[in-house]
Amino acid sequence: MRIRLLAREHLGTVAVLFVLTLGACLLVAGLPRATQAAYDEALRRDLQAAPAVQTDLAVTVNSGSRAEDLRERAQFDSREHLWREILPPQLRPVTAPSGAGHMSAKTTLTPITGTGGKSFLNLGWLSDADRRVDWVRGRAPGAPATTRYEGETIPVFEVGVVEQALDKMNLRLGQTVFVGENDYAAVKIVGTFRAKDPGDRYWSHNSDILRILEEQPPGRQDFVRHITTLTSDAGLTALSGEGRNLTYRWILPLEPRAADALDVPGLRAAVHEFDRVVALQTVGTASPYRLVSGLPELLGGFLAELSTAQTVMYLVLGGLLAVALGVIVLAVQLLADKLDRTLSLARARGGSLPRVAGTAAALTALAVVPAALIGYALSYLVPGPVLPVVHAGPVVVVVVAVGFAAVGPALTHRTPLHERREDVATARPSAKRITLEVLVVVLALAGAYLLRARGLSASAGQDPFLLVVPIALTVAAALITLRCYPYPLRLFVRLSARARAAVPFLGLTRAARSRSGSVLPVLILLPALGVSVFAAVVSDGIASTQRLAAWQQVGAPVRVTAESEIPGDAIERVRRLAGVEQVVLAQTGRVQVGYGAERAEAVAVDVTQWRAILGDAPVGLPALSDGVLVSPELRGRGTLEIGWQSRLKLATRGVIESVPGFFTTGKFVVVPIGVQLRPAVNTLLIKGDVSLPELARLVPSARVVSQESAMAAIQEDPLTSTVRSTLVVVTVALAAYALVAVVLSLVVGAAERARAVSFLRTLGLSERQAQRLTVLEILPMILVTALVGLGLGLGLPAALGPGVDLSSYAGDLAVGDYSLDLFLPSALAAGLAVVAVLGAYAHTVISRRRSLGAVLRVGDQT
Known part of the structure; x- marks a missing residue:
């Protein structure tokens, strides 16, 4: 067969396959290079920031x-x-x-x-x-x-x-x-x-x-x-x-x-x-x-951070590759459907099965091989080392696309003039298949439970258990969706059968009976939505924890800390500085607990004023007018006696886990600054939009830090920025792939759907009813799959639990607050539904231009 002639005949489908392959190869070859370059930069920054006595x-x-x-x-x-x-x-x-x-x-x-x-x-x-x-x-x-x-x-x-x-x-x-x-x-x-x-x-x-x-x-x-x-x-x-x-x-x-x-x-x-x-x-x-040398310990800490980053990257990039391959396979299926009549005719005229399969493979290769080479070449514009996956990724994409293009027609055209009945329901699955699917679901749930119970393995490197569980959960969700998807539809079919309108009954019936055609879109949409929502939820959790960590590190919008007492005239100059709204005085020191050798860290401050400048910050302290707040190590002592300038006896008014900006572990106390005979102020807590260099000039011996600068330091870490940026890129890419999968699923069944609508229109079906029929046929699969995918994405962070420790990217605070922000899930679900509805309407508009007689004659011939 003349491959170039076939390519011109199906130029639109070939172009779609070319674009999808190019984008997939660029992503699977470029993202690993970018992430590895960020890993290298993170290591170099860690080594540069560490004292030489630790690294040399x-x-x-x-x-x-x-x-x-x-x-x-x-x-x-x-x-x-x-x-x-x-x-x-x-x-x-x-x-x-x-x-x-x-x-x-x-x-x-x-x-x-x-x-x-x-x-x-x-x-x-x-x-x-x-x-x-x-x-x-x-x-x-x-x-x-x-x-x-x-x-x-x-x-x-x-x-x-x-x-x-x-x-x-x-x-x-x-x-x-x-x-x-x-x-x-x-x-x-x-x-x-x-x-x-x-x-x-x-x-x-x-x-x-x-x-x-x-x-x-x-x-x-x-x-x-x-x-x-x-x-x-x-x-x-x-x-x-x-x-x-x-x-x-x-x-x-x-x-x-x-x-x-x-x-x-x-x-x-x-x-x-x-x-x-x-x-x-x-x-x-x-x-x-x-x-x-402290180098082994430093490298060990970096490896722990790197292991978490790689785990997250493996999950999201692996999901991206799977979804990209699924969308490409869907495009190959579309091309195979368009070639079906040509290949059937060639097979009927004596064409060998290898020649038929080779024609489909060659036409697919004509689209995907140049695209893969261009995507691979473009990936070299991304800075970073060339990893084995950079070479292997495009090869996998080409092999999967060409292999599917060859195997599909070979199975379809095993015999010449094959007859197919597309109007009957799929046969019931065997008992062995049902047992295997139930086993997969049970193992996935058991794996998620064990992962939460045991956490990560103590061995070095990646924990295979952590990588397998998300895949198993995705497969289990897909199996449950495919098996359970028709049952609620059949209930709606029975309800619609009692109504006088025929369109709901026909649309839902076709949706419930087209299970074989909906398998591939389900397998694409589930990981696409699951991984994209998982990436978005994790990214949002990291962002919120980073903000909490920045406030925990600083304890105020701006903090000025000196080793010795800050002179009173310097404090007054700070109060008069442009942008300063409020200044809270504090004194820190090491105090004697009781009369023995026990020591504790202490801060004397007006807690009421401090709470006022914190405002709506995610950190704070309980109110304190008298007495003392103590750390958990000092709890249960009733009245606490400390030596600090003078002997103080203070009643315990509360136990606090940490003091934002000052103490997080060990023994520490917070006392009202008024209990000091003459407070030796060495810390200023400032609210306002103030210039940090100007503050440093006014108090030369002090260290000046702001919540915003601490936040920037956390976010600008190479590993942190890479994880978040990659999550954002993958979220966008997977959302785009999900939309493409919806469009392709519409196009794949367009011919058969147009034929059915044309037959119904001869029986009096109006254009508006045809549009409603198409929407009812498509929307259930998309909506059910979207809801399951979104639920999977929202549940993955909780299912993985302690398996993914993201504290390294959030100021060493554990990332556990994966709040359910429904904006993104709602936007994705709404986007998919809108695309499906628009595709259905576009399909009916295109079908309207076709002659009903021509459709019927083509249908009669088949």
Whole structure:
């Protein structure tokens, strides 16, 4: 047969099949690339945002004797070269090259002599200190010397300290301080420095050099302070682990931009392998070499988030692919119906069955293969890595379309001049088939129950159970719909049979008896509506939980927090700032509970004013005029006595799970700010449309954050934005496919329906009655399937239950409030009904143009 001639004859159907295939291939090849690119970006952002001390690889070893000391830079360099040689291949692409890392030697818990363990002055050496600090007073340290102390000769280290350490540690420039309790050393402070770039990730490893560590031992009011000094390369020669806690470190920095989400499992395994290999290098030292890195834990947390994102993506993208294939198959069925007479004639004239099936397959391939290639090519415009599914998706679409086009005619035209009776009801299903369908329904319900009961499996990776249950529920809903769909219609048929009007009886009868023709539209509409509604409900649940999380993080429209007291004149300037409507003062601190060592976090605030600025926010606190609100850990104590500026005895007025913007776990209390003798305000809760940079300028030492900025930070996370945007795209695509399926289902049965209407019109059926008849024939299947699909979509979030943890995309709050917003379901159902009605009316208008005599003669010939 001449394929091109057939293509011209059925150009409209071929064009529809071309467009559907192109769109499906673009979606199934492009969306995975976009989602994987977002996964990669999310991983890189997580690694970039995490402290370097958590992401970098740090090889450490302790020195316990002079024989184990490293006194020259060359000794450090040779070991760094060794670490890079034994680095596993998976880690090399994401590890910065040689020269980007650094090495250090530091003592810990080195007390200043005579302070009773209240002040510690540690000795430190950095391999690249000259590139990291500027000396602002005095000079850089030089070579060590010796001196006599307590009858012994001890080393004298020249060191520098960070600027603020002089005042806080009660030190002076040029001062010599003795350290140690038995193995003494002298430390001469010859200069002060500041970091060239305090925000550099480098200082995450060396925060003890830039900052004073303050600790408050239990039961004590004073603080213990630690600071690490800087000494020179020459000072390293005298630094020994004999009598001191001396640790050497080699830092191999991670390159976050080189990380790939697909390599995360391999990276975790490689880090553990590197740790094992490093430990094997322990030769000539009593202390083993160890790898210290928080990278495995960080990657594990990312994998948990990624697993949830992939699960949601698999569900919605798998549903999208199934629906797209169903719509394409429906279009192929339409093309096969149009070719039926041609193929029957060819078969009757002696055409072989392979030739007949090959003709249908070739014509289908002429439409779908170019479309698949174009869609596949267009997918490369989407940024992202090329995954196997990018290649496999278009191939599956082509194989399914061409295979269905070949198998359908082959089954239909097994014998020449086949006779078909389309006016009889479908035969009753066998007992085996009914049993199998009942088994599928029971297993689907049992799977949903077990998933809610057990949650996700503890094994790594995807839980197959989570992926199978939604599919089983969709199949079960489709089987129930197909089996139960005719029964309510038959009831309406019996009722309509008693009426005098013939149109309702005829329309409903045809709808109840056309089960074989309605199977494919049902199988398309159910997952299309189910997955699209599921995606919309999940997206809305994420959005509402994100808003709640933003309010929980900030606790007010705008919050200003300082570590120390905010001056009164600064507060007045804030009140007068343009856009500020109300300012609520608060004081936070750590209080003593009772008279023992128990501590709790506290906030003193006017709760009434705070509740007023929250307005209709989804967070709040119970009213409090006196007494105290306590956390669950402090419940049941009646009157609570706390030490905060003075001793306070306050009656417990309520138990709260969290304090928005302040505390979510642990022991905490909320008290009226009026109980303080003189509130030391360090927090401002502000209502109004105010400029955050201007607030930061007015209170330089404070951190300024708003609910809107917190919300934006949550929404702009790559994984979060990808999940929500993909859900939106899939919702729109599936809604469009559902509408296309309705239109195609109308067209597939158009010829047979036109013939039946034409026969009835010869018996006196009017045009208006013909329109009503067509609508009554089509609408029941569409409405019933739409209602079941919408119910499935609304029920899937509840059915999956704890199987899908979306808290990672909602500010770490559990997404469980899937409120039933009926706007989208109503819009989808109404859209499908309107399309069906318009299609029915369009069908009658087109049929009206045909000659009744011609229709009857064609019908007689068949």
